[in-house]
Amino acid sequence: MSNRSRPLFGYRARFTLTCYALLAVQMTLLVVFVYVPVFWAFSKSFFKFEVGSESRFVGFANYAELLFRDPTTLPSLLHMLFLTAFAVCVRLSVPLVVAKLIHSLSREKSRYLFRLLFLVPVVVPGVAVQLIWYGMIYNDRGMLNELLRMAGLEEFVRGWLSDPSTALVAVAFVGFPWVGGFEVLIYYAGLSSIPESVTEAALLEGCTGIQKFFRIDIPMVMSQLKLILILTIIAGVQSFEGLFILTKGGPGFRTMVPGLWMYFNAFSFQRMGYACAIGVCLFFIILGLTVLNMRYFRSTTELEGRG
DSSP states (O other), X not given: OHHHHHHHHHHHHHHHHHHHHHHHHHHHHHIIIIIHHHHHHHHHTTEEOOTTSOOEEOTTHHHHIIIIIOTTHHHHXXXXXXXXHHHHHHHTTHHHHHHHHHHTOSOHHHHHXXXXXXXXXXXXXXXXHHHHIIIIISSTTSHHHHHHHHTTOGGGOOOTTTOTTTHHHHHHTTXXXXXXXXXXXXXXXXXXXXOHHHHHHHHHTTOOHXXXXXXXXXXXXHHHHHHHHHHHHHHHHHOOHHHHHHTTTOSTTTTOOHHHHHHHHHHTSOOHHHHHHHHHHHHHHHHHHHHHHXXXXXXXXXXXXXX
């Protein structure tokens, strides 16, 4: 017995060592390209320096300026909260309704076709989408203004991204009708995983249509809703690429967000320490919102466990 067990133990040991070796390679790359820059940003947020020059320790001066003396901080935070809240509302509702409509189709071929059609826009680069909205929809001679002129509503024609009263709302509406293929597929997978026994019991109780959607379907896809909520919050707090392409924070500072302000301070004003302080604050905002979401937003599994 002992002679037979030794080769098996040797194989398991070699297999385990191979797995650890492969993991070590990935962990090394992760540490070098993710954790080291993060810790570097945390440490450099206490310094004042430019790229290629010597750094000077200033303690919490960068944070004090950001929180108490920078007039851009509060407006940019409010703009970020508005855009993030708007994105949360549309991504937790519109794609879910579309996924439900697709799931309700009787033929499997029809469901497959619509899933494919809604997935096609995912392969379009996000920068291309922003440029299309900038040049073809919001332009002075773009589709939106031309439709208003054709309808005889010329008093509403304006530069949607250059008008301070409409710029932020115009940015929020980029991507209309907000039916992202990723969200639709996530919700569709959640609806497809609902047991047939639950659906049959709902039918026996007379729970159909909209009533079934709110009482059965939504509680059963809470895990998917939780995932989309976390991803949307993270993207809303840290993203700035779309605003950089569309408005660069203008007109004035009417569409400025902390992520874009961090970019300008780092690469336009060469205030790397101050930019690191902004990044650290964004990190704690995302961390706090994620913890609140994990703590108070129950997934389907957690709801079933409590039940």
